[in-house]
Structure formats: C-alpha cells, structure tokens
Amino acid sequence: MSPADSTAGDLRSIVTNNQIVVCTGSGGVGKTTTAAVLALEAARLGMRACVVTIDPAKRLANAMGLEGLTNTASKVDGAWSGELWALMLDTKSTFDDLVAKHAESEEQARNILSNRFYRNISGALSGTQEYMAMEKLYELHEEGGYDVVVVDTPPTRNALDFLEAPRRLTRFLDHRLYRVLMAPTRGIVKAVNVAAQAFLRTVSKVVGGDVVRDAVTFFQAFDGMEQGFRDRAAEVLDLLSHESTAFVLVTAPRRDVVEEASFFAEKLGEANIPVRALVVNRMHPRFSDASPGAMAERAKTLHGTDLGAMYANLADFLTVASREETHLAGLAERVAPAPVVRVPFLDTDVHDFDGLAAVGRHLFPPLQAA
C-alpha cells in the first residue's frame, strides 16, 4: 500500500477534534490496542488524554500500569508532551458508585448494595458492562478535565448493546412486574396486588422462593431512585450522539468479522451515528500486483523446484490479500467517506509501548512524510 492512499491524517484529526472517541467492533480484533494507540497519540500531541479499557490482555495492562482493578484513572509516565491516563473498567464498583450517588440516604444505598439481586444485576445482567462503560465515560468526560477520552467497548454480541445499555436498566425499572411489585406503596387498586402475588407464586415454583424474595426486596429498596437513573441515562445517550463524539470501527479482514462490522455500521447508521474511521488490523501484506492465478500457474509449471515453492507461497499470500480486500470492499463503501486505515500483521503481539508505537506508525504516519 502506498502512503498516498493512506488517509491516516484523518485519524489524527479525529483524536484532536473530538472530546470522546469510541472504539467499537467485535471481540479479538484489536480494539483495546487501537484505543490505547489513539490515546497515546493524543498525549504525544500535547493533549491530556484518558483511555478506558475493558479487558486488556495482561501484558498490555501491565505495560500501562493497570495491574489491579482500581477504577480510577492512573497516570502513565512516558516521553510525551501531554498526559496519558489509563483506567480499566470495574463494572461492579462503577455501579456501586452510581447507586451511592443516586440514593436518597446512606441506608438506602446500603440496603441495595447488600441485596443479592442487586449483586446479580451489577455482575450479570446482560448489558450492565456496556452500561457501566458508558457511565464511566460520561463521568470522566464531565469531571476528569481531559481533552479527549478514548473508550474501548466491550465485545458485545449485539452491536447496539452499548448504545442501548443506559436505557436497559431504566427499561427494567419500567417493567410491569416492577410497577406491580411497587403497587402497595403507590395506592394502586388491590386487585393488581392479588394478581402480582399469584404471579410471584408461579415464578417461585420455577426458580424457588429465595430468588423471588431477593428481587422483591431489591425493587422495594430501589424505590425513589429511578428518576435519577433515568435522567443520567438520557444524558449519557445525548453525549454519545453529540457531534464531539467520534466512533471508530475496528475490524480484522476475515469474512465473519467484516460481516459483523458491517452490521455494526448499519446499526450505528440507524441511530444516526456516523462511523468516522475504519481501522482494519492484521492485514496480510500484498507482496506484488501479480494475479494469484498467474503465480499459481507458475508454481505448477515449476513444481518440484525451490522456485516453484516460492511461487506457490507468493500465490498463497496474494490469494489471501485479495480475499481480504474483497471482504472489506462492501464495508469500506458503507462507511464512506470515513477513511479506511490498514494495519498489517505485526511480528509480535502488542504488549508494551514499543508495540503501541509500532501500531501508531501505521495509524498515524509522520506528518511530513515526503
């Protein structure tokens, strides 16, 4: 690939012109690394940047000083003119903080935090991790004083989980069952309550009485806090769809992964959120412009010689390179005019700042490259 067809300059302006950058894509495509490189570049440009990661590979986490779950940003020292802060999301304590913030009294907070149903929600309700990632993002943006916050989204099965996440809990609170359970305190006619009791008995038959009691206690303890949660969720959603928030779609050139990325792009489009750049990690290099078929023919003619093996090998990689471009073509078109930034296979996994810098050279070629 020639430097001329690289539009990586746009990626640099995405980092400098936005207050929030969300890296999104399926699992295992290098989102965490991409997020770290973007934040590092911002720091190199003199900005105060913070990267929020969800589940970094251990060695990268160590390199960034993220050994323990602290849930507060820690400063990463290094030779850059700005500041780089990093934090690894701790879903549960983010949720705990949120409960403490919205509780009307310390007692209410305590009752909720010690409830088993709450502990299940904070640990296992699908979408909670996404929700908390966005909540943390909002908090850092509002209170951290950063020029840019880069966030790596959790590997979700459903593209929009992280967008819908803030809405998810409030929808939970709007649930008919919740309203029915709260009925006694709100003076709704008694008949509803009788129906609720019958329903709970039915559920108890399947999952056991303890479980139902925990749930009821939770909903009762939560009473009065819903509005605070709803308002906050609405603010988080506003921030995500604000024009100073940029979404960067990260993918690998494999067919299944590209299909998933296309689905993400489509869903973002439906939510009126443009993809501002597409980063494709782990591209196989294209060693020549020859056609794979022609090289395979040469290999066949020269079968049995070392040169034949070399042609066979070249044909193999040309096939893979053109396969990857074929897979990407539709996606690139879908996200146009967003730039497509290709990062080749690297010799080793990225687990330190040298590795991040190596990726950075592909994402952000030198400004004055002649």
Place this chain on the structure above:
Amino acid sequence: MLIVAGKGGVGKTTVSAAVARAAAMAGLSTLIVEVEGKSGLAGLFHQPPFDYEEVVLAHGGGPNGSADVRARTLTPDDALMEYLETHGLSRISRRLASAGAMDVVATAAPGIKDILILGKVKQLERGKAADLIVLDAPAAGHAITFLRSARALLDAVHVGPINTQAKDVLEMLTDPERCQVVLVTLPEETPVNELVETAYSLEDEVGIMLGPVVMNGLYHSLEGLDRDPDEAAKEAGAFLHPGEANALRSAAQFRLKRSALQHEQLERLAERLPLPQICLPYVFSADLGPQHVDELAGAFNAGIDDLVEV
C-alpha cells in the same frame, strides 16, 4: 458430546464444522448445536441459514460411507417454553411469556438462560439425537460463565425444576464418558495465554474433562523458501520478471518468520498446558467452503490418529 470453545476470532465455528465432519467421515452421525446466531456455519457448508429447526448440513453416504452432519440453533426462550410445556407447566410458560418476566427471572438467577440451553443439550444427548453432539460454545469469557452456570445455579436456587435441571447438567458436564471440551486457539501470543487461563478455570471451576487442544491456522511448511529467488530461478532454468525476485523474497521471508513464531507459540502452549495438540492448517483460498471443511476434517482425523499412536 464435544464442546468447542475459544475466544472470538480463533475460528471456533470452522473448527466445530471440521470436527463434526471428521466424526461423520468416521461414520458417526453428528449434530452441531449453535447457541449464538450469525456464525456463518451454514455458509461453510454452502447451505442456507438455519435456526431452531434441525437441518442437514452435509449428507452422508457416498463412496466413503460417511454419516450426516446436522445442525440446529438453541435459544433460551425456545428452550424454556419447550421445557415448561413438556413438564406440564404450559400455563406458567404462557404467563412468563405474557408478562415478559424472563428478564427479571434471568437477573434474579443469572445463568438461568445458560442452564436452559445446556438442559436442552442434555436432553438431546440423553435422547441420542446423534452419535456425537458438537456444541459450538459462546465466544470469549462467556464460555466459562456458560459452563459454570450449572454450579452457580445450584448455589442460588435450592429447589424446583431449575435446581433439578442444574444437577442433571452438572452430572453430564463432569462425566468424561459423556462430555469433553475441545479448546481452540491460534498460534499467537495472546490467544495462547487466554487458552491456558480458560483451560485451568474450566478444570478447576467446572470440573469438566478437557480433550485435545486445537491449534488453528498453522501455516503448512514449504521446502525451499530460504533460497535466493535469482539463484533458485537459475537452477530451475526460469526467467524472473522485473521486481518478481523481491516479491518472492519478501513473501518467503514473511512465511518463514511467521512460521517460526507460530512454532514458538506451539511449544509455549505445550510447556504451559499438558494436553495433546491437534494442528489444523491455515486455509489459503479465496473463500471457505465444504471442500475446505473436508480438508480440515481430514487434518483433524490425522491429528487424532497421531495421538492414538503416541
């Protein structure tokens, strides 16, 4: 039953297809159970997408007398309805559905969705739905949560049908005669590290038997790549186009370097995890189709044969 598990992006679905086809080639009728939609499994066999209804992905018979490979998708909602109805609780099932209470119940007892799926798989296994059931497990860390759900639910739910279901599922998972896990990874640093972690947590926390590890995407070796292209051309009496020597050299160097890295990872895995390994080759083709699944199935069976000989 074989449970195929691994992080996203390691080719779990391709390996599930290859394992199923390998078993079918050995004459075992095979059923692939999917728990996540959109995996591309049907596409690998050039078949239209499927869901809860069972379909045939690859017909058996033919000169080699192989058996059928079938597949279906299981979802927690379908599994719950079916479970309740077959247990004479269809009134409850309608109520649960009408109130949309599944979310609340699933939150009250996390893992309930997983146990419903595993319960259904157990029923298929008990009912001898096929000689071999291949379960394409959920990706990423979710595989551990998924398989741990039985034990976790036994702690949370002490009575009732869910408790019984969890007990039965755990019994199946921890019986090496009935169930094993095949872990899939790539010959790269992070996937290898994650595989080792997953392997130990599955053994410790679920008590499930681990079968061989599948190392997917290994470049097969080619002799002669360490040559200088110009010399090799002279020796073969061939003529190189301008620039071709460079392309041949860079491509050869790339493969040699990556192959060396791949073998380092293979050794590292062997050092850190005392499990037999089966290597599947990287497929250098324009797209994956049934013939590649067959090639991989052949490689899988060859790998099994090697293990048996050792």
